[in-house]
Amino acid sequence: MAVGVNGHWKMPIGYFLVAGLNGTERNNLLKQCLILMGDTGAKVHSITFDGAYSNGKMCSNFGASFDKNDELSFIFENPYNNEPIYIFYDACHMIKLIRNTLGDMGCLFQEGEKISWDHIKMLYFKEKNKGLKAATKLTNKHVYYYNEKMNVKLATQVLSNSVGNGLKFCKSIGCDDFKDIDATAEFCFLMNNDLRLPNGKKVVESGRKTGFVGLIKALDNVLKLKNFIPNQWSRICSVHFTDNDYQIRPGANRPILKVNAVPSVFPSFPVYYQHNPKKLRNPPKNRDLPSFKDKPSTSTDPKISNENADLELIDNHSILPKSVDREVQTSHSSCNELLLKHEIKILRQKLRRKEKKITSLDNLLKELNNKGYIDSEQQHLMLSNFNCSFRDLFINETKNCDKSTGKRYTKEIKQLALTLHFYSPKAYNFCRSILSLPHPSSLTNWTSSVNADPGLFREVFMFIKKHIPSEDLDCNLVFDAMAIHKKLIYDASKDRFLGYCDFGNIQVEAQ
Secondary structure (H helix, E strand, O other), rough: OOOOOOOOOOEEOEOOOOOOHHHHHHHHHHHHHHHHHHHHHOOEEEEOOOOHHHHHHHHOOOOOOOOOOOOOOOOEOOOOOOOOOEEEEEEHHHHHHHHHHHHHOOOEEEEEEEEEEEHHHHHHHHHHHHHHOOOOOHHHHHHHOOOOOOHHHHHHHHHHHHHHHHHHHHHOOOOOOOOOHHHHHHHHHHHHHHHOOOOHHHHOOOOHHHHHHHHHHHHHHHHHOOOOOOOOOOOOOOOOOOOEEEEOOOOOOOOOOOOOOOOOOOOOOOHOOOOOOOOOOOOEEEEEEEEEEEEOOOOOHHHHHHHHHHOEOOOOOEEOOOOOHHHHHHOHHHHHHHHHHHEEEEEEHHHHHHHOOOHHHHHHHHHHHHHOOHHHHHHHHHOOOOOOOHHHHHHHHHOOOOOOOOOOOOOHHHHHHHHHEEEEOHHHHHHOOOOOOOEEEEEHHHOOOOOOOOEEEEEHHHHHHOOOOHHEEEEEEEOOOOOOOOOOOEEOOOOEEEOOOOOOOOOOOOO
């Protein structure tokens, strides 16, 4: 798969139905991909894959070195233009490997202090026995992950700030089992924030080093990819940090970042990459009425005394008559009841307004046609005020809303339908209940005309060459494999068996 670095695009460029490929075979396929990508004008800067040995052998045949002490390791030359290509181990896979290393080995050591998996298990059982959570997401699947090793979410939630804070909290309240959790908590903080892994030299000398080396070298290659070499005068722009990332120092002239501060604000990124902070709710208003103090009666007349008892002073100024219910004024439960009644009233108003609205574009068109509001001039006026997407939808509805058969769709509507159905078939079926969109079977017929036979997709390379802007041609290649059930499929229309793949001049043994 090719993924744009600057542009928002990603495209599969090929797949192969085989039981497995060795390093030499993978090297030959990667070479063909790089040459074809070079012919399109795209610039391949990096390649991403997991830590399988065959993937490393694939790049070693290009001359790449995987020596952790070599400054030029995890880099090889592009056979098309001799430009450097940086190797990235998949970060999600590396985090799972680190979690598996800690869980399987039980402990790591940092300057005599133990980073222990048992500390995380003790935190889980502590929360389970007490019935309360220390703001963590630990469950039985997080601790006993053996059947969920491929779940990235479980690994990231274990090695997170919430677990580190939970361990610190248990120590702060005086739990005897959590006296020596500092190293484990610090390890969780480092994995969550900046990945400066402790005791890196000893860790990478062990037999379970792939996850640690992969993350460390990935960070190094990010800096090399941007041609950035940090030094003692290097600085980070303050625009990329929030106010919570700075230390509070009254009277200081220069702000200082917290130790675990991470850049999180990137104004130059597209809108869909921007982090939308959650809007904090306003603090609840104090709706409790002030307490009422009964003035003692000084009169001996029982009638006057009762009248005085029925009057109450509010802040020594306002007077409430006897008819006001004292329980409503002073009881918290009664105040909540008043709030609920008010909320019910508002919701009923919204429901009445919603029922009066036109709920679909189909109803809107019918109402406009019945009232005679739509003619050529008004239609032109409405279309001129819509952008392209809304205009295409409006034109499509005017043509197809009353047709049960024989509907015709423009190229733009077909593209919209294919895209929406690709991302969510359920959402597409919901939209079909409101708008006049093609049936899913029609979409299947359209997509079946695309050549998707195993191998490299020449049509995709042609599309990249013709339609991707030149400023967005910087890309990264993703190489991955998956296990599927063996099955022999005969395609009667082409009179051949599916699954044959051309590996160039490599002789592949029969499986």
